[in-house]
Amino acid sequence: MEISKSLLTGSTTMLILKLLEMKDMYGYQMIEELEKRSDQTFSLKAGTLYPLLHGLEQQEMIEAYEESADSGRVRKYYTLTKKGKGLLAEKKDEWKAYTAAVNRVLQGSVNIEPAY
Template identity: 40%
Template structure:
Protein backbone atom coordinates (compact mmCIF):
# COMPACT_ATOMS: atom_id res chain seq x y z
CA UNK A 1 0.00 0.00 0.00
CA UNK A 2 1.31 3.42 -0.95
CA UNK A 3 1.96 5.82 1.90
CA UNK A 4 0.92 9.28 0.65
CA UNK A 5 2.32 12.15 2.70
CA UNK A 6 0.02 14.66 4.35
CA UNK A 7 1.68 17.36 2.24
CA UNK A 8 0.83 15.60 -1.02
CA UNK A 9 -2.74 14.93 0.12
CA UNK A 10 -3.09 18.61 1.01
CA UNK A 11 -1.73 19.65 -2.39
CA UNK A 12 -4.21 17.41 -4.20
CA UNK A 13 -7.25 18.13 -2.04
CA UNK A 14 -8.77 20.86 -4.24
CA UNK A 15 -8.70 18.90 -7.51
CA UNK A 16 -9.84 15.73 -5.71
CA UNK A 17 -12.86 17.39 -4.10
CA UNK A 18 -13.81 19.36 -7.22
CA UNK A 19 -13.51 16.18 -9.32
CA UNK A 20 -15.91 14.31 -7.04
CA UNK A 21 -18.38 17.21 -7.05
CA UNK A 22 -18.21 17.50 -10.84
CA UNK A 23 -19.82 14.03 -10.90
CA UNK A 24 -22.74 15.34 -8.83
CA UNK A 25 -23.69 16.81 -5.49
CA UNK A 26 -22.38 15.16 -2.38
CA UNK A 27 -22.07 15.55 1.38
CA UNK A 28 -19.01 15.23 3.61
CA UNK A 29 -19.05 11.54 4.48
CA UNK A 30 -19.88 10.62 0.89
CA UNK A 31 -16.93 12.72 -0.36
CA UNK A 32 -14.59 10.94 2.05
CA UNK A 33 -15.96 7.56 1.00
CA UNK A 34 -15.69 8.26 -2.74
CA UNK A 35 -12.05 9.38 -2.54
CA UNK A 36 -11.20 6.38 -0.38
CA UNK A 37 -12.89 3.96 -2.78
CA UNK A 38 -11.39 5.58 -5.90
CA UNK A 39 -7.91 5.32 -4.35
CA UNK A 40 -8.34 1.68 -3.37
CA UNK A 41 -8.29 2.68 0.29
CA UNK A 42 -4.97 4.52 0.05
CA UNK A 43 -6.26 8.09 0.48
CA UNK A 44 -8.69 9.10 3.16
CA UNK A 45 -9.63 12.56 4.30
CA UNK A 46 -10.44 13.00 7.97
CA UNK A 47 -13.35 15.23 9.02
CA UNK A 48 -10.82 17.68 10.44
CA UNK A 49 -9.12 17.94 7.05
CA UNK A 50 -12.13 17.90 4.74
CA UNK A 51 -14.47 20.48 6.27
CA UNK A 52 -11.97 23.37 6.44
CA UNK A 53 -11.16 22.73 2.75
CA UNK A 54 -14.86 22.74 1.87
CA UNK A 55 -15.31 26.06 3.72
CA UNK A 56 -12.38 27.59 1.81
CA UNK A 57 -13.76 26.33 -1.51
CA UNK A 58 -17.10 27.88 -0.67
CA UNK A 59 -15.46 31.19 0.30
CA UNK A 60 -13.71 31.17 -3.10
CA UNK A 61 -17.12 30.50 -4.74
CA UNK A 62 -15.87 27.24 -6.27
CA UNK A 63 -18.65 25.31 -4.55
CA UNK A 64 -21.98 26.03 -2.90
CA UNK A 65 -23.65 24.22 -0.03
CA UNK A 66 -27.14 23.74 1.31
CA UNK A 67 -28.49 22.13 4.47
CA UNK A 68 -31.19 19.51 3.88
CA UNK A 69 -32.90 16.70 5.72
CA UNK A 70 -31.72 13.36 4.31
CA UNK A 71 -33.92 10.28 3.84
CA UNK A 72 -32.76 9.05 7.26
CA UNK A 73 -34.10 12.27 8.86
CA UNK A 74 -30.59 13.61 9.60
CA UNK A 75 -29.50 17.09 8.60
CA UNK A 76 -26.79 17.02 5.95
CA UNK A 77 -24.91 19.73 4.16
CA UNK A 78 -24.86 19.01 0.42
CA UNK A 79 -22.14 20.49 -1.76
CA UNK A 80 -22.24 21.38 -5.47
CA UNK A 81 -19.56 22.63 -7.82
CA UNK A 82 -20.13 26.05 -9.41
CA UNK A 83 -19.19 27.18 -12.92
CA UNK A 84 -16.24 28.97 -11.36
CA UNK A 85 -15.32 25.66 -9.68
CA UNK A 86 -15.51 23.83 -13.02
CA UNK A 87 -13.17 26.40 -14.56
CA UNK A 88 -10.79 26.00 -11.60
CA UNK A 89 -10.91 22.22 -11.99
CA UNK A 90 -10.00 22.56 -15.67
CA UNK A 91 -6.97 24.67 -14.68
CA UNK A 92 -6.03 22.24 -11.88
CA UNK A 93 -6.11 19.39 -14.40
CA UNK A 94 -3.74 21.27 -16.74
CA UNK A 95 -1.40 21.99 -13.83
CA UNK A 96 -1.34 18.35 -12.68
CA UNK A 97 -0.83 17.05 -16.23
CA UNK A 98 2.12 19.43 -16.62
CA UNK A 99 3.64 18.33 -13.30
CA UNK A 100 3.05 14.65 -14.07
CA UNK A 101 4.81 15.02 -17.43
CA UNK A 102 7.66 16.98 -15.85
CA UNK A 103 8.20 14.34 -13.18
CA UNK A 104 8.03 11.58 -15.81
CA UNK A 105 10.76 13.36 -17.75
CA UNK A 106 12.94 13.92 -14.69
CA UNK A 107 12.49 10.34 -13.44
CA UNK A 108 13.60 8.89 -16.78
CA UNK A 109 17.36 8.28 -16.80
CA UNK A 110 19.32 10.55 -19.11
CA UNK A 111 20.78 8.94 -22.17
CA UNK A 112 24.53 9.19 -22.15
CA UNK A 113 26.62 9.39 -25.28
CA UNK A 114 29.21 6.71 -25.85
CA UNK A 115 31.82 8.84 -27.58
Protein backbone atom coordinates (compact mmCIF):
# COMPACT_ATOMS: atom_id res chain seq x y z
CA MET A 1 0.00 0.00 0.00
CA GLU A 2 1.31 3.41 -0.89
CA ILE A 3 1.47 5.95 1.93
CA SER A 4 0.09 9.46 1.35
CA LYS A 5 2.80 12.08 0.83
CA SER A 6 1.07 14.32 3.39
CA LEU A 7 1.66 11.69 6.09
CA LEU A 8 5.31 11.34 5.12
CA THR A 9 5.99 15.08 5.13
CA GLY A 10 5.38 15.47 8.86
CA SER A 11 7.76 12.70 9.85
CA THR A 12 10.69 13.27 7.48
CA THR A 13 12.71 15.47 9.84
CA MET A 14 12.36 12.96 12.67
CA LEU A 15 13.41 10.07 10.42
CA ILE A 16 16.50 11.91 9.13
CA LEU A 17 17.53 12.90 12.66
CA LYS A 18 17.11 9.27 13.77
CA LEU A 19 19.38 8.05 10.96
CA LEU A 20 22.03 10.57 12.00
CA GLU A 21 21.70 9.53 15.62
CA MET A 22 22.82 6.05 14.57
CA LYS A 23 25.83 7.26 12.55
CA ASP A 24 27.15 10.10 10.39
CA MET A 25 25.97 9.80 6.80
CA TYR A 26 26.12 11.57 3.46
CA GLY A 27 22.95 12.47 1.57
CA TYR A 28 22.59 9.58 -0.84
CA GLN A 29 23.45 7.17 1.97
CA MET A 30 20.52 8.58 3.99
CA ILE A 31 18.16 8.07 1.05
CA GLU A 32 19.26 4.45 0.65
CA GLU A 33 19.21 3.70 4.38
CA LEU A 34 15.74 5.16 4.83
CA GLU A 35 14.40 3.08 1.92
CA LYS A 36 16.05 -0.07 3.27
CA ARG A 37 14.90 0.36 6.88
CA SER A 38 11.33 1.16 5.79
CA ASP A 39 11.01 -1.68 3.24
CA GLN A 40 10.86 0.98 0.48
CA THR A 41 7.96 2.83 2.15
CA PHE A 42 10.02 6.02 2.46
CA SER A 43 11.66 7.06 -0.78
CA LEU A 44 13.11 10.56 -0.59
CA LYS A 45 14.27 12.50 -3.60
CA ALA A 46 17.48 14.54 -3.41
CA GLY A 47 15.36 17.65 -4.07
CA THR A 48 13.48 16.94 -0.85
CA LEU A 49 16.39 15.81 1.30
CA TYR A 50 18.99 18.50 0.65
CA PRO A 51 16.79 21.53 1.47
CA LEU A 52 15.81 19.72 4.68
CA LEU A 53 19.47 19.10 5.54
CA HIS A 54 20.38 22.73 4.82
CA GLY A 55 17.56 23.94 7.06
CA LEU A 56 18.62 21.63 9.89
CA GLU A 57 22.19 22.82 9.46
CA GLN A 58 21.13 26.48 9.67
CA GLN A 59 19.20 25.69 12.86
CA GLU A 60 22.35 24.00 14.24
CA MET A 61 20.58 20.64 14.58
CA ILE A 62 23.21 19.00 12.39
CA GLU A 63 26.72 19.85 11.25
CA ALA A 64 28.40 19.02 7.95
CA TYR A 65 31.97 18.01 7.25
CA GLU A 66 33.81 16.68 4.22
CA GLU A 67 35.68 13.41 4.04
CA SER A 68 37.44 11.62 1.19
CA ALA A 69 36.10 8.21 0.21
CA ASP A 70 38.35 5.32 -0.82
CA SER A 71 37.72 6.30 -4.43
CA GLY A 72 39.22 9.73 -3.71
CA ARG A 73 35.84 11.41 -4.06
CA VAL A 74 35.06 13.98 -1.38
CA ARG A 75 31.69 13.51 0.31
CA LYS A 76 29.77 15.82 2.58
CA TYR A 77 28.78 13.99 5.76
CA TYR A 78 26.25 15.14 8.32
CA THR A 79 26.38 14.58 12.06
CA LEU A 80 23.78 15.17 14.77
CA THR A 81 24.50 17.94 17.28
CA LYS A 82 23.42 18.06 20.92
CA LYS A 83 20.69 20.48 19.90
CA GLY A 84 19.61 18.02 17.20
CA LYS A 85 19.42 15.20 19.75
CA GLY A 86 17.06 17.37 21.79
CA LEU A 87 14.89 18.01 18.73
CA LEU A 88 14.81 14.29 17.95
CA ALA A 89 13.62 13.53 21.48
CA GLU A 90 10.87 16.16 21.12
CA LYS A 91 9.82 14.80 17.71
CA LYS A 92 9.69 11.24 19.06
CA ASP A 93 7.49 12.32 21.99
CA GLU A 94 5.28 14.28 19.61
CA TRP A 95 5.00 11.23 17.32
CA LYS A 96 4.08 8.93 20.22
CA ALA A 97 1.34 11.31 21.38
CA TYR A 98 0.01 11.71 17.84
CA THR A 99 -0.06 7.99 17.03
CA ALA A 100 -1.64 7.18 20.42
CA ALA A 101 -4.41 9.70 19.75
CA VAL A 102 -5.00 8.36 16.23
CA ASN A 103 -5.10 4.80 17.56
CA ARG A 104 -7.62 5.75 20.25
CA VAL A 105 -9.91 7.21 17.60
CA LEU A 106 -9.49 4.24 15.25
CA GLN A 107 -10.14 1.76 18.05
CA GLY A 108 -13.17 3.68 19.25
CA SER A 109 -11.95 3.45 22.82
CA VAL A 110 -12.82 6.99 23.83
CA ASN A 111 -16.37 7.95 24.75
CA ILE A 112 -17.24 11.08 22.86
CA GLU A 113 -20.40 12.81 23.98
CA PRO A 114 -22.17 14.92 21.39
CA ALA A 115 -21.85 18.66 21.83
CA TYR A 116 -25.28 20.26 21.70
